[in-house]
Amino acid sequence: MSGFGHSNDILGLDLSKDATLASPPGDTISSLSWSSKADYLGVGSWDHKVRIYDMTSVATGEGRAMIDFDGPVLSCDWSVDGSKIAGAGADKTARLLDLGMTGAPAQQVAAHEMPIKSVRFFEAPNSNAPMIVTGSWDRTIKYWDLRTAAAVATVDCKERVYSMDVNKDVLVVGTASQDLHIIDLKNPGFIAETRDSPLKYQTRVVACSRDAKAFVVGGIDGRVTYQAVSPSEASKCFSFRCHRREDAKTYRSTTNVYAVNDVSPHPIHEAVFATAGSDGMFNIWDMASKSRLKASPSVGGPITATAFNSNGSRWAYAVGYDWSKGYAFNRDVENKVLVHHFAPDVIKPKVPKK
Template identity: 50%
Template sequence: MSLFGSAAPAASSTNTQGDLSKDVALNQPPEDTVTDLVFSPTAEILAVSSWDKKVRVYEIDNSGQSQGKHAYDHDAPVFSVDFSKDGTKLVSAGADKMAKLCDLGGNLQAQQVAAHDQPIKCAKFFESPQSNSTMLVTGSWDKTVKYWDLRQSTPVGTVTAQERIYSMDVRNNLLVIGTADRYINVVNLQDPLKFYKTIQSPLKWQTRVVSCFSDASGFAVGSIEGRCAIQYVEEKDATSNFSFKCHRDPPQGNVTNVYSVNDISFHPVHGTFSTAGSDGTFHFWDKDAKHRLKGYPTVGGSIVATTFNSTGSIFAYAVGYDWSKGHQGNNPQYPNKVMLHPVQGDECKPRPSVKKR
């Protein structure tokens, strides 16, 4: 049995069954599947990228109602969006092999600030430990990670990974890079031009997402086989790193339907985290107690991207087709929406620790 127990719908205990009834749909969502979601660190502003080649920016009010405030185009599908720490700048990157910067406090004109030889899968802001200035890191299918000073047109540093970059996350001085062939590279941004540590994913199949802990002491990995792994940068003891099963149907005879873990988001206050998958469900977990906090009913389509707002009071999730069933699985009736889930009560709070006498 996995450490968390099964995340299958069979878990019918009322205290772990989450409620979707208060979730609110984003007004005027993208016209094609969402690829990434990110909230501003300083306001209830949500940026959304999608396969329809657009980046959209929405303002969310206290009742969860949303209003589109700005949008701009790329020349191809957009794969990644991120806000700067002060919330004034938005970066986006995608299949047109470029990253664009939109100054939300200025003229809103999106300008190219980075380029790769192949599509850019991930773009993240970080605060340079050396200069305390805002910088950009991009990861591409050309197998390189590039660092950009936004005042220069050429990268200030490049690192070559083993394979195409599939996922990337930054928290404080921790940069984690997940590539094809299950390589995971850990970078200390105080020494950004070398890999501090390289491991092969503890999961057996393709990496879908890497996500840094809220305190930057480690990261979670999600894969296509319905598993999640918890990894510490510095292993504390033999049991500190572990993996568990999630996003799987209850076994039917000798067959178990297994779904991709498409995204993992950490709660900014409590340090707990969400997993979301191709089965159309999301779950909240406590990694320290090795316990599932809440599981939610299916939302009617694959969940492709998730994020918390800066206070952790809103959990946004995008529903759309993720191609897990190939071309034949797609149809015009497939749901395409972004939902805002109000985080209430103890949904994301860690379990109280039980001290042994």
Template identity: 45%
Template structure:
């Protein structure tokens, strides 16, 4: 069912029912001096953490009107590749190229971060989870392992060998999905976290860039470098609802049959409506309804690649980073490239499911 949503245009010259506006988006008062790799909103408040290649994880307070201010930061001493929050929002985590994960306990008023996880190679992903009622973190590394950590202990609770290097990871409720090199996806039930529930290969043909769990934890969306997104359910009984579609593609200038294809860098699910966003190297983001197989809104180019995105805990703000995403290697990066986080207020029906859509 390729192209079921239709290709999403990069920009439109006139406003239409599916064309959104970024005119009122607010710039985060950020201090990042290098590419932004990850964004994470607190699950209980308006706090936002930003992981940057300048070695730091920055923490901001974002109000409902978009006003914001920096609160504190962690220095990892190496590029920060991932960030997340504890379930209660008291601790913020950062992980990266120093092969470690660090925690700053904001709830206790601590100002010095502590090391809570370590791998043999850079940690690409970190997520907060609950295993059998115990709050923990899980880290995924280029050393081809994921590890579960109780932050009160020095050693991992469990370590799982993956098929390949970990590229992307997400969790919702008891579902954990881990996307690795060679297009593998390893699916875990956190009631039995030490063994993969099942392992599949991505339904997409090219390298995975991002993966994100459905709001109801029945499956996940996965994006790749070829400008495609796939909707994939965990259980075989739901496999008839799996599909993929083209996005983040543009018609090449002066041609009708040639498209420029852009990487899908980030997918985020709306915490209330269950709809989702895609964002890519073409510098656009779009909101989709997977059940109706319908694009809700598309937005104009923002002036640079969008490297990562996240919704706040109640779905009223969508944050996106305009930053170099390394899709053309180090040589294409330059000091003039935009490097900022934008805050888009969700209004009206922007993220609401399509009326009368068939729901599962």
């Protein structure tokens, strides 16, 4: 499909009161993640750090802790219980900080032969043991039990891991070859299914739904695909265009296409996702009714990372240059993280017509 239905009355979110984090990273922000138990925000950046901000009482955040790396950070994620945060990146390591252990330094918990593009916490089925999974440009994903030093299992992928997400027993991996690997974490050492991405161009991001029955893939061509995990529900899969803009300045009709840099599932509504792109805008979609619920104005630069907090009342988004046009188009875009507050019931799926 070419796009979702929308009407003018749902567009134009007011971002004028969004709070800007104090003391933001000095380089492009690659990853945002909220703790599930407190309003702590993890911020991973190309300046080689993961920063943790306490957003509980101060709108602009208070710095609480930091993890240092020897290269750009490409991913960060909180543990299921919200007490630990892990980061990973170009130095080929993943490092973990336990905020419950006051004064304790971050510990290296994973390593690959190439940069680690994604790190995610999960709990192994039939076990309360916290674990992490890492996806790397060395074409592998690895599972790590935090109680041991070595990887407990390694799975070979067809190509470099570009994005990865996990929820409940489902792990979805997007690769450089546009393959989508689906893994059942009850049998984590094997790829249950590999399917070709419906998107024609490079995969930028994958994100699992809250109920783990579906996932969304965003690409560099301003398109998104909604995929059911079960092959028996293939009829529910569809793709659509977004983060595209008509250029009124050209003589002939021209459409500017922007990369979908991030996709965030809403923590309450199973079929609701937010997308953000190089066009400096974000949209909130109801996949069940195939409609756009909300849209933002331009924030003045590419949005590089996004995240909802645990109850969906706060939406963090990072602004900065995303290098989608290379060095020649680099311009002075201020790196910053903003937080938008959603009032109750502002985001809610449309009621199906009877």
